[in-house]
Amino acid sequence: MAFQYSPPNCANRFCHLTAELLFSATGGADDDDFELPEDLEPFLSEKDLENNLTTDGIALWAQDVPLIKNWYLEHCPPNQSVKAMLKKNLFHQLKATKFFQTTRLDLVEVGLQVCRQGYNMLNILIYCKSLNYLHLDYNMNLKLVKTLTTKEHKKSHFGNAFYLCCEILRLTKLVVDAHVQFCPVGKGPGCGFWALGWHVWLFFMHGIVPLLERWLGNLLAHQFKGRNSKSIAKTVTKQRVESHYNLELHTTVMHDILNMMSESIKQNKAKTILQHLSKAWRCWKANVPWKNAYLKDGLYISAEEAIAIYTATVHWLESCKFSPIPFPPLFYKHDTKLLVLALEKLKEAYLQAYDNPHECLSCIKHLLLTQHVFKEASIEFFDTYDKLIPCYDIEPVEKITNAFLFFEVDKCGLIPAWVKLADTEPPPLLETSEGECVVMMETVLLKVYEKIDLMLLNHLLCLILDHNLADYITVKNNTVLTYKDMVHTSAYGLIQGLQFSVFVF
Structure with missing residues (x-):
């Protein structure tokens, strides 16, 4: 038989009771009256109750109830040696001296000290790398003080150890804050709903601590010893x-x-x-990629096409009897009106121009006449989650130049009414007496704006503008553009952020 009682011990204290003692309370009065039906069969009678492995399995089985765990942990088996049975605790001997002291701290107090020291540790690492544009708040959140450039973004990358310590300290801070905030709420054992998550974090910390020790060791060694300059690069990139x-x-x-x-x-x-x-x-x-493409593709417009465009423009201006827009004299009768139109949305920024308009205008005309080297134009991108729109930061003098150009063009009638409607000329009526009809023409212009040749543009502008104004517009499109720490010189094509780009194209 595989199923049998074990001898009496402290773990099975009821096994020595006999059947007579167990059923003595009934007195045996109703034993004869109770009978089982004849057709009654035991449940699972067709199954074997045991096999050849049952005895070994029962011998190996142990109840998971720690009734005597403390006893056998504190008492060594008697068959062991004296060295194994007698344990010497070094901490008790050290505690007896005057050099070592022990104290008892509350859980919340320990947590507050851990959070404070962890915060100081992370701040020291940030300070050692001279990352003044990073700020670590008391909830262990790393925030940016400003928009970073590409080099600052690369320099601000920490290793896994820093970010893992940050996450662990953030969790500790949340737990400690919860204890501090709700410390006086209720007494007693409470509800242990936190035990499952606590077990997960305990096992995670148990597994990650050795790896974290190695990561932190490498981080501190790199921070205090620097790079190993004698090491040879293994990969040739x-x-x-x-x-x-x-x-x-x-x-x-x-x-x-x-x-x-x-x-x-x-x-x-x-x-x-x-x-x-x-x-x-x-x-x-x-400019290596641009030069390669420009040299490979050649000029984006041939000499014959440029001559044809220039000739057609000359004939068109002659048919319109158009006189070129002159450079404005120093004393121009519409000076103040143009300046007010250009500055109407910028009153706060240009109070000096409003107070002394004549001096401001003479300065602007001097710049238009002599300036051929311009400041860098910075670019920022506006993200619409569908596309990026470049936003240019341009000098405000161009607003006045743009206002002057449009004023003169409207006055000279360069743009016909069928291109831009005006109140001065009613739209023409369609006559069909001689069989005239409307013809719809459609054409596709690909990247004319981006690939226009500045030399041809300068010659075309000289037909309708003073050469000083044409040179100013052309050279302004040949400016330097900066985005973060990257610099690009625009050598062909129009810059869309310029105020007078609408006038040109």
Whole structure:
């Protein structure tokens, strides 16, 4: 038989009771009256009650009720050696001395100290990397003080250890805040609904602590010891190949230039040449894709097409009897009106121009006449979740230039009524007496705005504008655009952010 009683012990205290003792309370009075039906069969009688593994299974089975766990943890089996049975606790001996003290802290107090020290630790790491544009609040949230450039964004990347510590300390801060806020609410055992999540976090921390120790060790070693400069790069990437090629080419060019120079001027001019060469090298590297495409495709308009466009424009202006728009004189009768029109939406920013309009206008005309080098125009992108719209930050002088150009064009009648309706001329009526009819023509212009040649544009503008104004508009489209830490020089095409770009195209 596999099923049998074990001998009496402290874990099975009722096994020694006999059947007579168990049923003695009934007195046996009703035993004869109770009979089982003849057709009654035991449940699962056709199944075997045991097999050859049942005995071993019962022998291995142990109840998961820790009734005597503390007893056998505190009492060593008697067959062990004296060394194993007698345990020496070093902490008790250290506690007896005057150099070591122990104290008892509340859970909330310990949590507050952990959060405070963790906050200081993360702040020290941010300070060591000189990341003044990152701010860590008391809830362990890392926030940006400003919009980062590309280099600042790359420099602000921490490793896994920093972000994992941040998440663990954030959770600790939330738990401690909950204890601090709801500490006086209720007494007693409470409801242990938090036990399941607590177990998950305990097992997670048990598994992640060794990995976190290694990550933190690497982070601190990198922070205090720096990079290992003697290590050799294991992988040869395209970036490393190009950088080595750039350095070698740079050295070769400098070597050839210095060999051509005499010894007397070599030392004085080497530094100057190196400065110009580095600047030219950066400019060349910044425009490599554009130069390749421009050299491969050639000019976006042929000489024959440019001559045809120019000739057609000349004939059109002659048929309209159009006189070119002159450069405004220093004393222009519509000066103040134009300035008010251009500045009507910018009153707060240009109070000086309102107070002294004549001086402001003479300064603007001087800039239009002489300025051929402009400040950089910065770009920011407006995200509509469908596309990015570039927003240009342009000098406000262009608003006055734009107002002047449109005023003169309307006065000269350059734009016909069938292109831009005006109150001065009623729209023409369609006559069909001689068989005239309406013809709808449609054409597609691909990237005319972006690929227009500035040289041809300058010649076309000189037909209708003073050459100083035409040069100003052309050179203004040949300006430097900056986005974060990237710089691009526009060499062809119109910049859509300019105020007078609507007038040009």
